[in-house]
Structures are given as C-alpha cells and as structure tokens.
Amino acid sequence: DVQMTQSPSTLSASVGDRVTITCRASQTITYWLAWYQQKPGKAPKLLISKASILQSGVPSRFSGSGSGTEFTLTISSLQSDDSAIYYCQQYNTYFPTFGQGTKVEIK
Amino acid sequence: EVQLVESGGGLVNPGGSLRLSCAASGFTFSSYTMNWVRQAPGKGLEWVSSSSVSPSYTYYTNSVVGRFTISRDSAKNSLYLQMSNLRDEDTAIYYCARDLGGANRYFDLWGQGTLVTVSS
DSSP states (O other), rough: OOOOOESSEEEEEEETTTTEEEEESHHHHHHHHEEEETTTOOOOEEEEEEETTEESSSSSTTEEEETTTTEEEEEOOOOOGGOEEEEEEESSSOOOEEOEEEEEEEE | EEEEEEOOOOOOOTTOOEEEEEEESSSSSGGGGEEEEEHHHOOOEEEEEEEEETEEEEEEOGGGGGTEEEEEEEETTEEEEEOOOGGGGGGGEEEEEEBBBBBBBOOEEEEEEEEEEEOO
C-alpha cells in the first residue's frame, strides 16, 4: 500500500494567515492526489482533485500543488470557517489511502 | 437532490453480523464506482471497499477480506456492505462515497455516515 504522511498534525494560525499543509507519499503517485476538509460531526468534503484542480464552489483561497511524492495544500488567507481537519488521499492505485489528517485551529 | 443516505448501523456483539445500506438519488448510479470508507472514533479515514459496474470489480482493504462483502443493486440505486465476524476494531462511522472510476478515484460525494459499534 502507498503510505501517506501529512505534516504538521496540528497547526494554529490567525485569521488572515497563509497556511500550508504538506502530504508525502511513500512512492510516486504522479498527481493522483485529492484533498478533503472535514468539520466535526460531518462527512468529508472534496476540495481539490488531481493535486491542483479546485472543485466547484470551493473558495479560491484554497490551492493545491505538487507532483510525484510531495504535495501541498495552501490556504492563502485563513478564515474562521476553515477550522477543520484536512486529509490528503492518493488514488494512484486500486487501493486508495489517506493521510492521518491535519487539524487546523484558529488562534 | 444529489445525495447518498446510509442506514443499518447499530450495536453488535463481537463475531456478529450487520448489513449496511446506501441509497443513492439524483444521479446515474450505474455510472459511478461506489465505495465504503470508515472512520473509527477520533481517528482518520480508511477506505474499506469498492464496487464498480463497468468493468465489474470489487476490492477490499486487507483487514476485511473474507469478512465483508460489497454489493450493489442498480434497480434500487443502492449499495450494500454485508459485514460478518465483526471485531472491536471495526467500530467506526461507515460512509458511502462515490467516485468516477478509472483514473478519477477520488470521492466527490459522501453520505452522512452510519455508526457501527462492535462491543459486548
């Protein structure tokens, strides 16, 4: 299985800050990577597919980049509504795997 | 409305069985690969199983092979997960999720989840 490792596990930032989450794959996954946002008690929500394609309706402050084994999710100007856990997911193989999650807290 | 609605969760003894259902509406069910993804209490997401239509295949994560069976009924626009020989570590919220299949195996639509608790 492809192992996905996110860092940091938790981050605390202020409204307006630029925030970056990193996701590393144990082997190359080209650009077959998605990012999700999950708020407490809710199902995950797809933010980005194919490493950098923003889904319809997702605010433009979210962006994704990377290829191969290293990927980033960036929130350009953090908003209070962005408080959530963020997961990366590889889909390079028939067995999708997720990162362990990054909790974003608002100071 | 495009949605997935899970049902069938509950409390079950270790070694017991349970069948989860997922009712799809608002989209062409047969055009999508359907999945079960679970989340143990306070933990991250874990893909469990997939079912595609064309080509027809089913896949499972290693820990449920031989115990869980995924199936779908296109006439009823429904996905199922038959779970047997349940273990404590199967306790989780089980989400139904769709993907486009092929190279697009990301999950663009999720249900609200159904909680399975395995405990004596």
